[in-house]
Amino acid sequence: MTETNQRTAVGAPADEKTLPPQYTPAEVEAPLYERWVSAGYFEADESSDKPPYAIVIPPPNVTGSLHLGHAFEHTLIDSLTRRKRMQGYEALWQPGMDHAGIATQNVVERELAKEGKSRHDLGREAFVERVWKWKAESGGQISGQMRRLGDGVAWSRERFTMDEGLSQAVQTIFKRLYDDELIYRAERIINWCPRCLTAISDIEVEYQDDEGELVSIRYGEGETAIVVATTRAETMLGDTAVAVHPDDERYRHLVGTEIELPLTGRRIPVVADAHVDPEFGTGAVKVTPAHDPNDFEIGRRHDLPSLAVLDEHGVITAHGPFLGLDRFEARSAIVAALRVDGRIVAEKRPYVHSVGHCSRCKTTIEPRLSMQWWVRTGPLAEAASKAVRDGEVAIHPKEMESRYFAWVDNLHDWCISRQLWWGHRIPVWYGPDGEMVCVGPGEEPPSGEGWHQETDVLDTWFSSGLWPFSTMGWPKETPSLEKFYPNAVLVTGYDILFFWVVRMMMFGLYAMDGTPPFRTVALHGMVRDQFGKKMSKSFGNAVNPLDWMDAYGSDAVRFTLARGANPGVDVPIGEDWVQGSRNFCNKIWNATRFALMNGATVEGPLPEAAELSPTDRWILSRLQATVAEVDALYEDYQFAKLSDALFHFAWDEVFDWYVELSKTTLNEGGAAADATRRVLGEVLDVTLRLLHPVVPFVTEALWTHLTGRESIVIAEWPTDSGFRDAAAEQEIAVLQQVVTEVRRFRSDQGLKPGQKVPARLALEGTPLAAHEPALRSLTRLQPEGHHGTAFAATASLPVAGAVVELDLSGAIDVAAERKRLQKDLDAAEKELKQTTAKLGNEGFLAKAPEPVVEKIRARRAAAESDIARITAQLAGLPQA
């Protein structure tokens, strides 16, 4: 505990011992968060002696707002950093956003469109200014929403990919890669979005099955005719060859000849190319090098001309009747024209096939030949692959490694130029005589007649890929970089593996002399609705987490998400579950409230084990086991399991049993009560600290009340003291068994929960004698002869060596009791049958391990004695 963490509660005054009977998150959360921030708990000091623990936020998009996916990811990251902070690490959770080139430009262009303007009306400079203005006014809503969630980020270090420093980083690495010939300019087929009017990279294309048409067209005449099939008839205007497989006997005689291309009158060659699949369709394909990536490759191999017939909007530019038609209009028009010519051999419609769409605007992608900038990924990807293969970077869960390798080992060159205005402009200048100069940071660009800068900007991912170190000041050698690089872990969704992870890996290893950007990649799944369906706005099942946070509190949303977080597996979430988590928070609240009302304390040392009751020793033993369990689960990123372990320990053990048992002790007073008050304080103190990373608000509110200290945020993370007491655990287990049995009897007998029943307890030979008051209290059993009347046992419950006799004033429901006992008897007989069968099996006795055989023997013995006992009980019941 630090010096400052004493006696000055952040919440209500420390001496305030009564809490309202309900937890009201709305009143607690915002003020607590503001106090945490102003106290500077989340800031990271690069000059500290503490070991570093750094996590970068996978930068959210500046146009975005908090959705459940963020809430999920942030809950996990926040839990990790809060725990490490409590463990005494210098924890840095780096916040910020990326500039989302296409998305942001789209947003601002839409705004302009409402004013009847286009970006071209403003011009580049004014448009970019306008985007900055938009960012200042409406961008980055997510930052405010992160505060609602309780994200413990170092706000003073917030970064934006378009900031001066990060822009320097972009220019620096561009220059280096360029000089190392890892960046080049080339004319290739790229994925073009005719709506966004820019190239996009392979991973920004989403494929989906669309209904189209497959049209078979006869090229050439008579003996030399060849039939080709296409889903994109309009591109035939740009065909410059027909290709067949070299071994295909059907066409061998035609290879090297020319045939006439319909509608155009052009003659195009028939070429033989091994990449043509002779099994598919007619085995002949039309070749349009300017509008198809495969055709482009064929064109290269055979020196074919590339004939572009579509412009940037997807409009036909080829002279003739189709000039000016949109690509889809042109498709029908051309098919119609071919039909008139008798060229159509077959038509299949609808023909379902996979079509690429722009991930931003869903427009059908147009493969387009154009001059672009590329990253040669070969050596970078190889290093990224090797780092994982060599164990320098661990991917968690490990099963996801194969996905990583499958991607990184087959990476194509990365198209990084975008025909946008918002983004990092490529630092290359072209000269009047075809010169090309790449300008590094601080260098003067060439000036003078005819020199101009490249107009394209860089892919947003190009700057996001630098995030793990550009945010720390790179390329300068800063103390932050020295202290915090490499980051400990990147927490992100498996769907982002290809976007961020691979890019960050490639750039980190390259820029930081082979040191990877992080040591672990912890992958989580996608948030889904309560039926396991993907959330989407169009499907109408998307949920705004802020609504749930308003209704149930941030902790409830966080706990629900954490509790569903099995590594790499999708997490479904529904409102009912958030409600359940809210109930849990309220339960914690009330248990602590009870403890405070009864003088629970954290002051002074814990009494020695010898001075504690078995009940106190039991809960302390369970507490320490839970500390160990939760700690281990954190190390393995098992958020679901650790949350569940805490839920069950807190509710099932502490609240349902320890608190209930403590009531008897506290009522009795004396030294035992003092000890219990201290143990109660201890158990809640530790449990709240264990829970804090996942449910920060309610734990802070309660812990400051309980301890009177400054803040749980800077409290120590609990460590396993090693205290265990197997005997006490066994003893309490027996007690629980007896209590449960009596309660079951009462319930089956239709006794009201509050109804007191006189009972005689025979506890000799069991460890329960000392627990008699608690046992009676939990089961509402009065001492015999309570009202001065004679005790007359009407029911007898033998359980675990103890016998409980109850006086029901002769009013026992014999049928109910018979039914209850019969059910037990059936279970015991089934058990006897199963175990006897096993023990009669020679193979089992010979081959099963001894402990297993022993266990089965014990089970059979238990079943036998149960049967004897229950049979006797049944016999003792009055005849119906």
Place this chain on the structure above:
RNA sequence: GGGCACGUAGCUCAGGGGUAGAGCGCUGCCCUUACAAGGCAGAUGUCGGCGGUUCGAAACCGUCCGUGCCCA
């Protein structure tokens, strides 16, 4: 078309060669002075089908069926 997951209670999911689990939902009783956002008790499964390995399979192997995702 290639690859990878996954089929366990009504729903959503853990588990994993030796007695089938959780949350929510459901049934009954109860406002027992921390909590009805609660308490107590209870019911519910041929662990997708079929074969195989094993003394023993929900788990391991094969195969089929179904679902989802990624890549082409």
